[in-house]
Amino acid sequence: MLIKIASRNIWRSKKRSLIIITAVTIGLWAGIFMMAFYNGMIEQRVNTAITSELSHIQLHHPEFRKEYELKYHLPKGRKMLEFISKDSTTKAISGRIVIKGMIASASGSGGITINAVMPNEEQALTNLKGKIIKGNYFNPQKANEIILSDKLRKKLNLNLNKKAILTFQNKEGNLASGAFRITAIYKTVNTPYDDSNVFVKITDIDSLSGIPNEINEIAVLLKSSQILDESKKRLQQKFPKTEIQNWKEISPELGYTVAVGNQMVFIFMGIILLALAFGIVNTMMMAVLERTREIGMLLALGMNKIKIFMMIVLETFFLILAGCPFGILLAFASIGISQRTGIDFSEFSEVYSSFGYSSVIYPSLTANQFGNIMLLVVITALFSALFPAKRALKLNPAESLKK
Amino acid sequence: MRETVIDAHNLSKIYDEKTIPVYALNKVHLHISRGEFTAIKGPSGSGKTTLLNMIGGLDIPSEGFVEINGTNITNLKGNELIDFRLNNIGFVFQSYNLIPVLTAKENIEFIMLLQKRPKKETDQRVLELLKQIGLEDKVNKRPRELSGGQQQRVAVARALAPKPQFILADEPTANLDSVSAEKLLDMMLKLNQEENMTFVFSTHDERVINRARRVITLEDGKIVSDTAPTPVTQEQTETK
Numbered sequence: 001m002l003i004k005i006a007s008r009n010i011w012r013s014k015k016r017s018l019i020i021i022t023a024v025t026i027g028l029w030a031g032i033f034m035m036a037f038y039n040g041m042i043e044q045r046v047n048t049a050i051t052s053e054l055s056h057i058q059l060h061h062p063e064f065r066k067e068y069e070l071k072y073h074l075p076k077g078r079k080m081l082e083f084i085s086k087d088s089t090t091k092a093i094s095g096r097i098v099i100k101g102m103i104a105s106a107s108g109s110g111g112i113t114i115n116a117v118m119p120n121e122e123q124a125l126t127n128l129k130g131k132i133i134k135g136n137y138f139n140p141q142k143a144n145e146i147i148l149s150d151k152l153r154k155k156l157n158l159n160l161n162k163k164a165i166l167t168f169q170n171k172e173g174n175l176a177s178g179a180f181r182i183t184a185i186y187k188t189v190n191t192p193y194d195d196s197n198v199f200v201k202i203t204d205i206d207s208l209s210g211i212p213n214e215i216n217e218i219a220v221l222l223k224s225s226q227i228l229d230e231s232k233k234r235l236q237q238k239f240p241k242t243e244i245q246n247w248k249e250i251s252p253e254l255g256y257t258v259a260v261g262n263q264m265v266f267i268f269m270g271i272i273l274l275a276l277a278f279g280i281v282n283t284m285m286m287a288v289l290e291r292t293r294e295i296g297m298l299l300a301l302g303m304n305k306i307k308i309f310m311m312i313v314l315e316t317f318f319l320i321l322a323g324c325p326f327g328i329l330l331a332f333a334s335i336g337i338s339q340r341t342g343i344d345f346s347e348f349s350e351v352y353s354s355f356g357y358s359s360v361i362y363p364s365l366t367a368n369q370f371g372n373i374m375l376l377v378v379i380t381a382l383f384s385a386l387f388p389a390k391r392a393l394k395l396n397p398a399e400s401l402k403k
Numbered sequence: 404m405r406e407t408v409i410d411a412h413n414l415s416k417i418y419d420e421k422t423i424p425v426y427a428l429n430k431v432h433l434h435i436s437r438g439e440f441t442a443i444k445g446p447s448g449s450g451k452t453t454l455l456n457m458i459g460g461l462d463i464p465s466e467g468f469v470e471i472n473g474t475n476i477t478n479l480k481g482n483e484l485i486d487f488r489l490n491n492i493g494f495v496f497q498s499y500n501l502i503p504v505l506t507a508k509e510n511i512e513f514i515m516l517l518q519k520r521p522k523k524e525t526d527q528r529v530l531e532l533l534k535q536i537g538l539e540d541k542v543n544k545r546p547r548e549l550s551g552g553q554q555q556r557v558a559v560a561r562a563l564a565p566k567p568q569f570i571l572a573d574e575p576t577a578n579l580d581s582v583s584a585e586k587l588l589d590m591m592l593k594l595n596q597e598e599n600m601t602f603v604f605s606t607h608d609e610r611v612i613n614r615a616r617r618v619i620t621l622e623d624g625k626i627v628s629d630t631a632p633t634p635v636t637q638e639q640t641e642t643k
Contacts, residue, residue: 001509001516008504294503297496300461301561302489302517304482398462401496401573 002307006314010322013287017319020283024323025330027276031269032331032373036363037343038268042261044358046247049254052126053193054247055092055219056228057235059084062243064216068100070171070209073216080239081218089231091223094121095215097205101168103148103198107157113197114166116205125221128186128199135160135184144204146180149194150187158182166200171210178208189358191350269373273380280381284316284388295392296400309389316385324377335363405436408569408601409458413467416453416624427453428464429624435569438599440592442606442615450624451605452573458603459492459571460484472568489517493562493570497577500558501546507553508533508542511560518565525564532560536590552583559591569601576608588614 010017050056059080061072074080081095097116102109119138123129128147129137138145146164158164160182167177180200188194206212222231228246236244248255288295298308342360349359411433418425428450435441443451456462457469460476468477471491479487488494493514501510508529515525533539536556538549546554555575562570572591576584592614594600604611612618620628 001513004509005502005504012504297494297500298502299485300459300488300494300496301514302485302492304485304489306482307517398456401461 002311002314006311007318009287009311009315010319016283016286017322020280020319021323021326023276023279024320025326027272028324028327028373028377029330029334031272031376032328032365032370033334033363034268034272035265035369035373036331036335036365037338037361038261038265039365039369040339040363041357041361042258043364044362046254046258048189048358049251050225050247051221052131052188053190054250054254055125056222056225056247057220057232058245058250059218059220059235059239060243060245061216062241065243068098069173070097070099070169070211070216073097073171073211073214074218074242075214077215077218078213080242081215083238084218084220084235087231089222089224089227090220092121092124092221094118094125094219095202096122096217096219097202097209097211097215098217099168099205099209101166103152103156104165104167105156105158105162108155110152110155111196112152114168114205115197115199116202116209117199118202122199125219131186131188132184133187135182137184138201139183142181142183143201144178144180145183145201147184147186147199148182149197150185151191151194152198153182153185155195160185164198166198168208170208176208176210178204180204265369266372266376269376273376277380277384280316280320280384281387284312284319284384285391287315288312288388288392292395292400295395296397299395299397300401305393308392312389312392313382313385316388317381320377320381320384324374335365338363405438407434408437408439408472409433409435409603410470411454411458411467412470414454414457414464414469415466416450416457416462417465426624428457430467431621431624431626433458433619433626435601435603437569437601438595439617440595440602440615441617441619442604442612443619443621444605444607444612445621446607449621451607451621453624454621455571455573455603455605459494460488489514490565491568493565493567495555495558495562495570495572495575497574498551501554501561503546506543506545507538507549507557510546510557511564513561514565520565528564529560532564535594536560550583552579552586555579555583555587556590559587559594563594563598563600566598566600569603572602572604574606574608575604576606576611581610584608584610 059074061074063069064072077095081093084090085093095118099114099116101112101114103112117128119140123137132147133150138147146166148158148164153159156164162182163179164182165177165179167175170176186194202215222228232244232246295308339362342362345359345361411431414428414431414433416427418427431454433454443454445451453462457464460469460479464477468475470476471487474487476484476487502513505513511532512525512529515528533542536559538553538556541549541553546557549557559570559575576587579587588611591602595602604615606612618630619626
């Protein structure tokens with residue numbers, strides 16, 4: 001009976017109910033779409049970071065990341081590499097020598113990270129070749145080739161086939177330097193990364209570094225992100241004296257971005273729903289005040305306060321639920337379309353890339369996030385219902401019947 | 404001796420008690436027995452509705468108390484009082500009497516559903532009452548699709564449905580044309596006789612007063628006259 005009365009009551013003032021339903025539709029659409037947009041943006045950033053920069057897991061000498069000194073390389077690194085590459089969960093793997101050094105040209109110099117890589121393995125791991133905008137990938141027949149970013153090229157006033165000098169401390173702490181010819185220019189969506197990373201072949205660095213045939217970093221890309229912790233644990237058991245970190249540990253700021261991003265989305269969603277709640281409270285308050293006499297009559301007839309309270313709560317709930325399907329439908333439709341086309345912010349690509357984000361965003365939403373949104377909507381509905389329902393409870397039947 | 408249904412003792416309702424006291428009711432004693440058909444009359448502001456509200460447990464007296472079938476309802480609070488009303492008292496109000504979103508049938512069964520009576524019993528009773536009030540063909544009509552008189556008949560049927568101890572009707576004919584008012588009165592009188600249902604009206608409608616078997620006159624919150632109950636006459640039951 002309560003459900004019947006509450007559901008029919010929402011259509012007593014059609015115009016008012018339609019306004020609220022529209023507000024719920026728009027609010028829900030905006031909330032879900034915004035969450036999907038933000039989620040997509042962060043997901044893309046994380047995916048880019050994993051597939052292009054960090055990989056899922058990295059292995060180092062426990063002291064290496066403190067000073068980035070070459071003496072802290074991975075003993076038996078190549079054997080570890082071989083072992084991990086045979087693991088069924090490994091999608092791609094590569095060994096590197098990572099050195100903090102300087103790059104110099106006739107026009108200037110700057111601090112950089114020199115990534116001495118295994119060309120084929122690196123291609124499988126980070127698709128470095130795919131990021132090249134000019135020139136060619138490493139040629140196994142040629143020595144001392146370097147790939148640097150477009151940003152760095154401009155900064156140092158360099159071009160293809162020009163030479164750049166790399167300088168760094170070798171294993172013994174002595175300065176080592178070499179001239180490298182630019183074979184390719186790359187560009188990623190992450191300007192800070194481009195600014196500070198150059199790539200050379202590991203074989204060209206071997207003699208300069210003082211750790212021939214050694215590596216100081218192993219990067220592993222897993223077949224699935226779901227097995228990250230499990231894989232890390234297994235590797236740690238296998239190589240207890242090696243520092244093994246997942247991408248969140250290697251780049252904590254990225255992990256924080258995800259965590260903060262999730263919180264931000266819920267804060268935004270909360271603000272939207274709070275604004276919506278006030279609109280609903282206002283409407284339901286009006287509905288209660290307009291029906292003072294009727295509620296008084298129900299109390300007089302013997303409908304107890306719990307039932308009156310439930311009736312108003314249900315009414316508010318139905319009003320919100322009536323708007324939900326439209327909001328959800330609209331949100332899924334717009335997410336579906338923009339997932340295919342992407343939302344292009346190319347005009348602001350400089351800004352986006354300076355934070356490491358792509359300027360074309362593909363919104364995405366997980367079932368868990370959708371569930372959380374629906375939970376928030378339910379909480380909003382209950383919250384919005386409380387005040388009008390409480391107001392209805394304060395009515396005195398004798399007084400109300402006079403109105 | 405007839406069974407007392409309503410027993411009001413020394414009832415007073417005082418407004419602005421601390422400043423200038425206004426007596427809406429002033430030391431009223433009233434006993435109503437089962438099966439009575441009583442009209443409470445008096446000019447506006449004489450305290451008719453206040454008295455009815457006290458008897459119905461809708462308002463609390465400043466002094467005195469009301470006993471319904473031996474239960475002192477003045478001591479009942481909150482949901483206890485609401486539940487007592489639900490199970491013992493039927494109400495018919497002047498206007499806006501029905502739940503607008505429910506049909507005639509749903510309005511009649513409303514109280515029985517609140518009482519959680521079995522569906523079969525409820526359906527049977529509703530059907531029976533719809534026949535008695537002559538609205539079998541309006542079962543699925545909502546209040547706005549019914550005339551004022553038809554709405555009041557549905558309201559009476561709703562009040563009667565759970566077979567309460569008595570029915571309180573606050574100016575039930577006030578918004579009705581004379582034909583509808585007469586029809587409603589005939590119906591109530593018939594139910595009074597057939598079901599021995601106690602009716603108490605507040606009214607200043609002469610048509611109601613003429614049909615009542617007991618007429619209590621209120622003035623300035625006091626009972627100034629109380630005609631003794633009279634047996635029902637042929638004229639009273641006659642359908643106009």
